[in-house]
Amino acid sequence: MVSADTLRLLADIGFMATSGGFSPQAQSMFKAIEQARPDSVLPHIGNALNSMNMNRHQEALDTLEKKALKLEPENPTVKAFIGMALMMLGRNSECERYLNGLTDSDDSLAASLASNLLVELKEQASKKSSSGLH
The missing domain is CATH 1.25.40 (Serine Threonine Protein Phosphatase 5, Tetratricopeptide repeat)
Incomplete structure (x- = not known):
């Protein structure tokens, strides 16, 4: 092994x-x-x-949900990467739901990744709202 x-x-x-x-x-x-x-x-x-x-x-999301999450349903790193895949797919509200609970995780990689992705989501939302104002 x-x-x-x-x-x-x-x-x-x-x-x-x-x-x-x-x-x-x-x-x-x-x-x-x-x-x-x-x-x-x-x-x-x-x-x-x-x-x-x-x-x-979508392939990434499928791999994470069908394989990784199946092995370890509570793994915060897996959930953080699911959040990333959802963000890449433009499924931002689902992404936020995944990531919000991870920012204070004991898993430092998951917490850091979740925090960074949430900041990026907020920046994207801010750009969209400011570009919509003319």
């Missing part, structure tokens, strides 16, 4: 690959992680992020 530290390192490499535009390589990395640790949400989060980086936001 792959240790937790090794799993985290492999996931980090996959996240760097997708962020760097190496989507096929990232996909291969996350597939390998899923095969090694089918009980982990990390490969599903990674695949979802990879999908978002390729502008396949």
Whole structure:
């Protein structure tokens, strides 16, 4: 079995690959992680992020809801990434509902991601309302 530290390192490499535009390589990395640790949400989060980086936001949402959330229904990081996918799809009210409860999470990644996404949502709303005034 792959240790937790090794799993985290492999996931980090996959996240760097997708962020760097190496989507096929990232996909291969996350597939390998899923095969090694089918009980982990990390490969599903990674695949979802990879999908978002390729502008396949519905695919990302489906992966998070049908795979990651199924494994860990209360995982705040999974919920934060669901919020991100919803925002990318323009489903802002659903996004806000997901993110509002996460800003004070003990999971610092989820809390930070939720806070940043909520700020971005408010900025988008502000731009829309100010551009509508003539």
